[in-house]
Amino acid sequence: MSSIREVARIAGVSIATVSRALSTPDKVSKAALEKVQAAIAKVNYRPNMMARNFRAVRSYSIVVLVPNIANLFFSTVIRGIEDAAQQAGYAVLLGDTRDSVKREKDYVNLVETRQSDGVLQLRPHIPGVSLEPNPHIPMVNACGCENTPYASVRIDNAGAAQAVMEYLIGQGHTRIGVIAGKADNPHTIDRYKGYMQALEAAGIPFDKNLVVYGDFTLRSGVVAASHFARMKERPSAIFSMNDEMAIGAIQGLRTAGIRVPEDMSITGFDDIEFARYSDPALTTVAQPAEELGKTAFQSLLTLIEGRELQNSEIVLPYEFVVRKSTPNRR
C-alpha cells in the first residue's frame, strides 16, 4: 500500500533520494540513507515491482512451454530451468500446452504483450506444425533436435540411439523392435535415424513390422508390447524411445508371459527416477535433464539481454546406463 512517496514524506527527503537509497546507496549521504531506512521499516515499505518492471520495460519473467508437466523428464528439465531462473532474478511462468499449438500461441502472446521476456520451448520443433521462430521473441528450445530453426540445447539423439543399438547388436540380437513416439515427433525422427544407422552398419535388414508407434506414455508401451507378443517371429530385443514406454512394455510383456530380460531384452531412454526402480531395472540413456534446462535458460537470458549468442546449438553429453533389462552377457 505504501509507496515510495510516503517513504519520502516520512523520511523528509525527496522520492528521488529514496529511489537512490534503494538502488545506489553509495550515492546517498549516510544521514539521508539512515532516515530512509528508518522510514522504510516504519511503514513496512515494499517497492512495487510491477511499476519498476513497467518502467524498465522488462518483466523479469520467462514462460516455459511444456507438452505435459506431469512427465518426469520434462518436469526435471523444468527444475533446472527454475533453479537457474531464480538465481538470475527471473520468475518462470508455466505453460502446460498439452500439445496444442493454440495454447502455445496463447502463451507466446504473453511475451508479445510484455508480460514475459522470452520463451523456453520443451517440445521439439515440428516443421509446418510448431510455431515458427519470431525474431522479436527470444526463444530457446531446451530439448531440441537436429535442425531446430532457432537456438537450442540438446543431446545427440541419433548418436545415443545408435549407441544403444550397437550395444544390443553386440549382444547378438538381430531382430530388434522399436517402440517409437509419434511418427512426426522430431525426437522420434532423430532416434529412428540412429536405429537405422546401426542396422545398416551391422548389415541387418530392416523390417518395418518391428517398428511400433506410441506416444511416450506408459499405456502406449503396454499396447506396443502386446503387438510384439502377438508376432509370429518376435524380436529378441526392444529399443524403446523413452522410459515410460519401456516400463509399460515390460508390464505388457509380463502379462503375455514373456520374461525380461530372459526372453526379451529392453532398453529405455531418458533415465527418469523410476528407471532404476522398475523390475528389472532399466538399461537406458541418461539425459542430463536439469543441465539441459539450466543451459537453455542461460542461452535465453543472453538473447533477452540482447547479447550475442555464441552457440546457437549446444549439444550436451549423454550417458548409456546398463542395468538389468538387458542381460549381463559376454
Next chain:
Amino acid sequence: MSSIREVARIAGVSIATVSRALSTPDKVSKAALEKVQAAIAKVNYRPNMMARNFRAVRSYSIVVLVPNIANLFFSTVIRGIEDAAQQAGYAVLLGDTRDSVKREKDYVNLVETRQSDGVLQLRPHIPGVSLEPNPHIPMVNACGCENTPYASVRIDNAGAAQAVMEYLIGQGHTRIGVIAGKADNPHTIDRYKGYMQALEAAGIPFDKNLVVYGDFTLRSGVVAASHFARMKERPSAIFSMNDEMAIGAIQGLRTAGIRVPEDMSITGFDDIEFARYSDPALTTVAQPAEELGKTAFQSLLTLIEGRELQNSEIVLPYEFVVRKSTPNRR
C-alpha cells in the same frame, strides 16, 4: 513497440477512443471502430499488459509453491491449477521450493511486491516451520491436511488411511507395517492417525517397530523394505503413505526374496500413473489430483477478488482402488 498513442495518431482519433475500442467497443461509433481496427492491424499493435496490469493494480498471475515439481502427484495437481488459471486469464508462476522455507519466502515476496496476486501452497502446513498465513496475502493450500490455519482443499487423509487399514485387517492381517513420510509432515500425521484408529478399532496392539519413516521418495521405499526384510517377525502387509515409496518397497522386497503379494501385501497412496503399471499393479488410494488443483484455484480467485469464501476447507472424495499388490481373497 507501437503504443496506443501511435494507433490513435494513425486512426485520427484520441487515445481514449482507442482504449474504448479495445475494452468497450459498443461505446464507440462504427466509423471510429473501423478506423481504429485498421490502424491496429497496420502497425500490428499489441497492448502492453504490463502497463495495463500496473494501472489495474493486478498482476493476473499467481504463484504455486511446490516442494518438488518432479513429483508426479504434485505435477498432476499443478496441471489442474494451470488449466483453471488459464481459463480465468491468470498466469501461473512456478515456485519449486525444494522444501526450503527461505525459498518459499522469496516467492511469497512476489505477491508482497505485486508481481503476483496470490499463492497456492502444495506443501502441507507444519506449525512452527511453514510460513504463517498473512491476512494481506491471498493463500490457499491445495493439498491440505487437518488444521491448516488458512483456506485449504484436501481429501480426508485420516479416513482414507483408515479405510486402507480396514481392508488389510479384513483380509486377516494383524501385523501391518507402515512406511511413513517424515515424522513432522502433516500428511504423515493425518494418515498415521487413520492407521492408529484402525488398529485400535480392531483391537490390534500397536508395535512401534512396524513404523518406518521415509521421505516420500522411491529410494526411501527401498530402504524401508530392507528394514522389514531384516525383521525377525515380519509384517504380512505394508501400508505405504505414497505410491513412490510403495513401488520402491516392492523392489526392495523382491531383492530380499520376498514376493508381493504372495509373501507380503502392500498398498500405496495417491494413485499416480505408475501405480497401475508397477509389478504387481498397486492397490492404492486415488486422490483427485487435478480436481484438487482446480478447486484450490477457484478458492484463491475468490480471495483475490475480495469475495467471501464460503468454504474455507473443502474436502474432496477419494477412491480406494484395489489392484494386484494385495491378493484377491475372500
Next chain:
DNA sequence: CTGTTAGCGCGTTCAA
C-alpha cells in the same frame, strides 16, 4: 459518442 487530462509507482534526467 468523443477528446482532454490526471495519475498509477517508479527511475532518471537536469539543475542546483
Next chain:
DNA sequence: TTGAACGCGCTAACAG
C-alpha cells in the same frame, strides 16, 4: 549530494 519534473502505457473521470 539532493530535489523537481517528466514520462513509461494505459484507463477512468469529466467535459464537451
